[in-house]
Amino acid sequence: MPNSRFWEEPLYRLVLQITFAQILFLASVIAGIILIRSLKLYRQKKNKRISQELFTPLMKFLSKESSIDEAFRALKKYPRHNICMELERYALMLKGSALADIRVLYECLNLRKHGKRLNRSFFWWRRLEGVRLLGAAGGEEVSGELLRRLADSHNIVQLAAARSLGSIDDPSAIEPIVRIMAESKQMSRRQLAQTLIAFGPAVQPYLRELVRKEITEPRDSRFIAMILEVLALTGDLESGPEIRAALMSPHLEIRIAAFKSAIILHLPLSPIELKNGLTDEQWPVRAQAALASGKLGDLTIGDELGNCLCDRSWWVRYNAGAALFQLGPLGIEKLEYIAQHAEDAFARDMAIRTLTSDPSYQALADHSDILKRLQPSGQKPGHAEKA
Amino acid sequence: MENIVTVVDWLFLLFYLCLNSAYSFLLFCSLIDILIHNRRRIDVELDHSLERYFTTPVSIVAPAYNEEATIVASVRSLLALRYPEFEVVVVNDGSKDKTVEVMKKAFELYPIHSIFQRQINTKEVRNIYKSRIEPRLTFVDKNNGGKADALNCGVNIARYPLFCAIDADTLILPNALLKVAIPFMEDPVRTVASGGTIRIANGCIIRSGDIEQIGFPKNPLAAFQVIEYLRAFLFGRIGWNLFGGTLIISGAFGLFSRHAAIEVGGYAHDTVGEDMELVVRMHRYLREKKRPYRIVFVWDAACYTEVPEDLAVLGRQRDRWQRGLIDVILRHRRMTLNFRYGVIGLMAYPFFAIFEMLGPIIEVTGIVFVAFSYVLGLTDVTFMILFLNVAVLFGIMLSIAAILLEELSFSAYPRWWDIFRLCIYALLENLGYRHLTLIWRIKGFYSFFRGSKQWGTMVRKGFGPQS
Numbered sequence: 128m129p130n131s132r133f134w135e136e137p138l139y140r141l142v143l144q145i146t147f148a149q150i151l152f153l154a155s156v157i158a159g160i161i162l163i164r165s166l167k168l169y170r171q172k173k174n175k176r177i178s179q180e181l182f183t184p185l186m187k188f189l190s191k192e193s194s195i196d197e198a199f200r201a202l203k204k205y206p207r208h209n210i211c212m213e214l215e216r217y218a219l220m221l222k223g224s225a226l227a228d229i230r231v232l233y234e235c236l237n238l239r240k241h242g243k244r245l246n247r248s249f250f251w252w253r254r255l256e257g258v259r260l261l262g263a264a265g266g267e268e269v270s271g272e273l274l275r276r277l278a279d280s281h282n283i284v285q286l287a288a289a290r291s292l293g294s295i296d297d298p299s300a301i302e303p304i305v306r307i308m309a310e311s312k313q314m315s316r317r318q319l320a321q322t323l324i325a326f327g328p329a330v331q332p333y334l335r336e337l338v339r340k341e342i343t344e345p346r347d348s349r350f351i352a353m354i355l356e357v358l359a360l361t362g363d364l365e366s367g368p369e370i371r372a373a374l375m376s377p378h379l380e381i382r383i384a385a386f387k388s389a390i391i392l393h394l395p396l397s398p399i400e401l402k403n404g405l406t407d408e409q410w411p412v413r414a415q416a417a418l419a420s421g422k423l424g425d426l427t428i429g430d431e432l433g434n435c436l437c438d439r440s441w442w443v444r445y446n447a448g449a450a451l452f453q454l455g456p457l458g459i460e461k462l463e464y465i466a467q468h469a470e471d472a473f474a475r476d477m478a479i480r481t482l483t484s485d486p487s488y489q490a491l492a493d494h495s496d497i498l499k500r501l502q503p504s505g506q507k508p509g510h511a512e513k514a
Numbered sequence: 515m516e517n518i519v520t521v522v523d524w525l526f527l528l529f530y531l532c533l534n535s536a537y538s539f540l541l542f543c544s545l546i547d548i549l550i551h552n553r554r555r556i557d558v559e560l561d562h563s564l565e566r567y568f569t570t571p572v573s574i575v576a577p578a579y580n581e582e583a584t585i586v587a588s589v590r591s592l593l594a595l596r597y598p599e600f601e602v603v604v605v606n607d608g609s610k611d612k613t614v615e616v617m618k619k620a621f622e623l624y625p626i627h628s629i630f631q632r633q634i635n636t637k638e639v640r641n642i643y644k645s646r647i648e649p650r651l652t653f654v655d656k657n658n659g660g661k662a663d664a665l666n667c668g669v670n671i672a673r674y675p676l677f678c679a680i681d682a683d684t685l686i687l688p689n690a691l692l693k694v695a696i697p698f699m700e701d702p703v704r705t706v707a708s709g710g711t712i713r714i715a716n717g718c719i720i721r722s723g724d725i726e727q728i729g730f731p732k733n734p735l736a737a738f739q740v741i742e743y744l745r746a747f748l749f750g751r752i753g754w755n756l757f758g759g760t761l762i763i764s765g766a767f768g769l770f771s772r773h774a775a776i777e778v779g780g781y782a783h784d785t786v787g788e789d790m791e792l793v794v795r796m797h798r799y800l801r802e803k804k805r806p807y808r809i810v811f812v813w814d815a816a817c818y819t820e821v822p823e824d825l826a827v828l829g830r831q832r833d834r835w836q837r838g839l840i841d842v843i844l845r846h847r848r849m850t851l852n853f854r855y856g857v858i859g860l861m862a863y864p865f866f867a868i869f870e871m872l873g874p875i876i877e878v879t880g881i882v883f884v885a886f887s888y889v890l891g892l893t894d895v896t897f898m899i900l901f902l903n904v905a906v907l908f909g910i911m912l913s914i915a916a917i918l919l920e921e922l923s924f925s926a927y928p929r930w931w932d933i934f935r936l937c938i939y940a941l942l943e944n945l946g947y948r949h950l951t952l953i954w955r956i957k958g959f960y961s962f963f964r965g966s967k968q969w970g971t972m973v974r975k976g977f978g979p980q981s
Contacts, residue, residue, distance in 0.1 A: 139896040317568035480629040
């Protein structure tokens with residue numbers, strides 16, 4: 128039977144102690160919630176107030192209504208962290224002389240030194256703040272510091288350093304960035320590629336040279352493929368020979384990237400180059416070549432595109448249909464012919480799909496008559512890859 | 515007799531202790547992860563570099579069944595997402611209401627020839643429509659075949675290498691798709707799936723498919739579910755994610771590699787837990803093939819969904835969830851405690867089998883048994899207090915800790931009054947609501963073994979001008 132004097136038992140006391148401990152824990156978690164919320168609200172309010180207060184002196188300074196000394200006196204009474212945040216915001220928005228004025232303020236407030244100090248921190252998030260600050264502050268002396276940070280042990284700091292180097296337009300950073308890009312993982316590569324694009328035409332000679340050297344025997348075909356696309360995205364019209372050479376690369380990724388780059392640059396590819404792409408042994412290349420044919424080709428490759436409508440791969444057929452449509456009235460006529468007379472049911476279906484997908488085509492009376500005459504293959508709607 | 519009762523009492527206590535300790539461990543792991551993540555300033559990184567050329571394009575697949583109230587707002591919100599290249603494929607799964615008409619009118623749809631890449635078998639597609647005003651939208655009208663069938667159809671029609679499966683009534687925050695896609699960009703070869711957090715839209719002010727202001731639901735049932743979702747997502751899933759043990763990517767918001775999903779055969783038609791089943795099948799298939807892979811939970815990628823505010827509807831939903839869980843656990847039971855499946859087989863699977871699947875039965879039996887033994891005088895006050903400590907107070911502690919995680923992570927509820935109400939509901943949740951859900955889940959057991967495959971209907975208010 129249960130003990131009637133249970134409160135004298137040691138186990139009961141222990142249980143009570145556990146209960147109190149739990150209640151204490153609950154109270155402390157609730158106190159923690161209140162504290163975190165209060166701190167957040169306090170910080171938000173404080174930052175908002177300071178941001179509003181900083182607006183007037185900064186605007187006066189940028190519109191030349193006040194001197195650098197007046198701006199310095201107005202700003203120095205605020206916490207450095209807030210000034211850095213505010214100046215960084217302006218630095219990201221402004222260009223030209225206004226950006227130069229902001230960078231003068233960085234100098235006056237000795238913030239570059241602060242950034243360098245942050246860069247030596249043990250904590251990576253402080254180093255991250257440091258490189259962002261230096262990127263916004265600009266100036267020749269920050270390049271060395273940022274280049275060192277490109278080799279940071281933390282990936283995010285590396286990326287931020289690369290971006291900061293991009294924002295200060297220091298061409299000496301291009302080579303180290305490309306080197307790091309070659310050794311990075313895919314995500315970092317994408318981000319570093321964005322940084323390279325931010326450099327604009329300055330990166331083109333180096334990247335062209337790199338592609339030229341590695342096109343036949345690349346260390347990493349994905350890397351070279353990305354470099355080709357970066358070149359195209361910077362608008363490098365001189366990279367035509369490299370892109371053409373890349374079309375013949377034994378590596379799938381490079382051939383795909385070459386067609387993509389040609390589309391970006393509107394590089395006029397010869398019918399033979401397009402035909403080679405359309406008959407490539409790998410379907411992703413054929414699909415990409417079909418896309419390029421629609422954008423860069425003419426009706427001399429109409430037959431090859433027609434053949435692609437019978438391709439084994441859905442995507443090649445899909446892109447080939449779209450390409451024929453893009454080639455204009457004659458391409459559309461070819462599609463109509465295929466839709467009505469082709470023996471291959473897959474080609475017929477894709478041609479009909481391409482024609483019906485375009486609202487302007489449907490709207491034209493002549494064409495809508497043709498659409499009514501078209502007979503789908505009779506298969507179940509939708510079909511798998513050809514065997 | 516008394517000795518047997520004592521032993522059984524202590525066994526039930528031990529079960530509760532193990533359950534809540536396991537949750538506490540997950541909570542601790544989540545806390546660490548959130549604190550580290552907060553330092554990364556990921557939004558800044560996103561703004562700088564992910565919005566441009568090198569992101570992987572995504573097809574958003576939204577199955578819709580009788581969604582006339584919410585479909586237009588949801589699709590508008592999807593089309594307003596911040597992502598460089600994406601398309602929206604809405605699959606109407608043979609709705610009986612005016613979903614098709616509403617969509618046709620709102621987006622000026624016109625039919626195209628229904629040819630698509632059929633890589634997974636589905637019910638017949640009646641029509642495929644494109645929009646005259648929104649080229650990124652494809653609307654598919656098909657015969658009714660269930661949610662899994664509609665998703666498979668969407669996967670067939672999707673053009674891009676990644677597809678995002680969402681519910682048609684889900685509102686995704688503008689940055690969320692970008693965030694949930696990061697794992698695929700970090701590691702495009704190994705990543706096969708990633709999922710985000712589901713939050714509750716009831717109580718929020720929504721205009722034109724946009725969340726204008728996040729609010730706490732006024733309906734008590736929805737408010738209890740806020741606590742539940744916080745617990746499930748903010749420590750359950752984050753914790754498991756740290757060990758690579760993510761077994762569920764919610765059907766309301768998950769991003770998948772199209773190739774991987776097709777390779778494992780797409781969503782299973784014969785289960786009501788198709789979202790969990792796909793993820794578990796991916797784990798199983800890829801482990802058996804010895805292929806390196808990762809399935810990731812991205813907690814700060816959030817979307818909002820409407821939850822039931824009615825006991826009957828909520829009960830049916832929980833019944834269905836439980837049936838789905840039992841089905842998946844039994845279907846892939848050979849993974850349990852099997853070294854071949856690593857963390858999944860040795861930790862996640864047994865945890866889900868014991869605590870999530872069998873948990874409701876053991877918990878309810880435990881409560882009833884201990885209560886009776888106390889009333890009959892077979893158990894003393896000390897044990898009773900200890901049991902309540904472990905079963906109830908520990909649960910309250912976990913719920914309150916989930917609010918702490920919410921404050922550290924999203925901090926979505928702006929008003930002090932909302933925080934106060936969250937705490938009150940966290941307290942009350944363990945004094946009745948939780949037990950009610952346990953009963954629904956036990957009913958789910960009964961329905962499962964009776965062979966029920968019903969989905970049940972969800973009554974929606976819709977995201978009108980102000981919901």
